[in-house]
Amino acid sequence: MKNEIHYSRILERLYNKVQQIDITDNDKIVIFSDFHLGNRGRKDDFLHNSELFIKVLREHYLEKGYKLILNGDIEDLYRFDISKIAESWSDLFDLFNEFNKKGNLFKIIGNHDYLLCKQRKPEVNKKILQGLKLKYKDNDIFIYHGHQISNFIETFNLLSLYLIKYIVTPLGIHNNTVSINSIKKFKTEIRAYNFSARKKIISIIGHTHRPLFESMSKIDALNMLIEKYLRLLHKTVNENKEFIIHKISLLRTEFNNLRKNGENYFLKKGIYGDELLVPCLFNSGAVIGKRGMTALEIKKGKIYLVYWFDSNKSKRYLNYDNVKSKQFKDTQYYKAILKKESLDYIFNRIKLLA
Numbered sequence: 001m002k003n004e005i006h007y008s009r010i011l012e013r014l015y016n017k018v019q020q021i022d023i024t025d026n027d028k029i030v031i032f033s034d035f036h037l038g039n040r041g042r043k044d045d046f047l048h049n050s051e052l053f054i055k056v057l058r059e060h061y062l063e064k065g066y067k068l069i070l071n072g073d074i075e076d077l078y079r080f081d082i083s084k085i086a087e088s089w090s091d092l093f094d095l096f097n098e099f100n101k102k103g104n105l106f107k108i109i110g111n112h113d114y115l116l117c118k119q120r121k122p123e124v125n126k127k128i129l130q131g132l133k134l135k136y137k138d139n140d141i142f143i144y145h146g147h148q149i150s151n152f153i154e155t156f157n158l159l160s161l162y163l164i165k166y167i168v169t170p171l172g173i174h175n176n177t178v179s180i181n182s183i184k185k186f187k188t189e190i191r192a193y194n195f196s197a198r199k200k201i202i203s204i205i206g207h208t209h210r211p212l213f214e215s216m217s218k219i220d221a222l223n224m225l226i227e228k229y230l231r232l233l234h235k236t237v238n239e240n241k242e243f244i245i246h247k248i249s250l251l252r253t254e255f256n257n258l259r260k261n262g263e264n265y266f267l268k269k270g271i272y273g274d275e276l277l278v279p280c281l282f283n284s285g286a287v288i289g290k291r292g293m294t295a296l297e298i299k300k301g302k303i304y305l306v307y308w309f310d311s312n313k314s315k316r317y318l319n320y321d322n323v324k325s326k327q328f329k330d331t332q333y334y335k336a337i338l339k340k341e342s343l344d345y346i347f348n349r350i351k352l353l354a
């Protein structure tokens, strides 16, 4: 309990000191996090999605005048030097600079790039932020990476930075300091959630690599969808019954697969437990990923969870229920809208439920 007070104080201080910008329905905003940029070699986490990311950032988000919010862990300074990273990804840094020149870049610090506090280079890191507040009408959207409220001993421990850099990496042991286990992820999420619900604001984090929308992960959303189909089945009398039963069985398989992979979190207790779930916590997921990358977008008074993917690597979301996928120009890349909701509606629910 003492610990929890400590973390909520950390968030209170952060919340009070970060820069605030006013946004309107005319602003377009995209939030990405967790790139882990390296040396463009085999051990560079960003490499898989780099072509997709750079193309989409230049030809979609930059062209359409989006504000770009990079919510931490952009450079992986645990394993690589900033000079090496900047040199290896100069094309990407040039692109960040294009946003910067228009005043449309907001780069927030994480734990993997924490040393940027001291060495502010290249150009885009000159004014690195601890977090950011977007003021929408009378409401706050609080954006920060999330390591501030995670108690991994390695987060700021220089000895472990040294270990990761010189011992773990050369041995080829995978560096998974963030995605350690679901309990730790859950603790970070629940702290962010509690603060956000108490403040009656929307909070957007990264760090855990797990996308969240309205405080729900994919497994929570599946859970609700199964409930919905069960209710529908109960009311259905005709031949549609078979169809619904089939749907439920597909969703069950997906649900069980997620559980098997350790995606069994506790936030869903909010839905089925004795407390109402407040839709106040969001997470942009990560840019590193095997087949694609997730992001949050805010535009015209709505918030979206989107998934960009390469159809040569995965066709999953091409024919996925309730998900619209759109081809990007004439490329093999697609954008799927996983979730979408109006900000006014979300803030109303936060205020009534929290």
Ligand SMILES: [Mn+2]
Binding pocket: 072, 073, 110, 111, 112, 145, 147, 178, 206, 207, 208
């Ligand atoms: Mn992190």
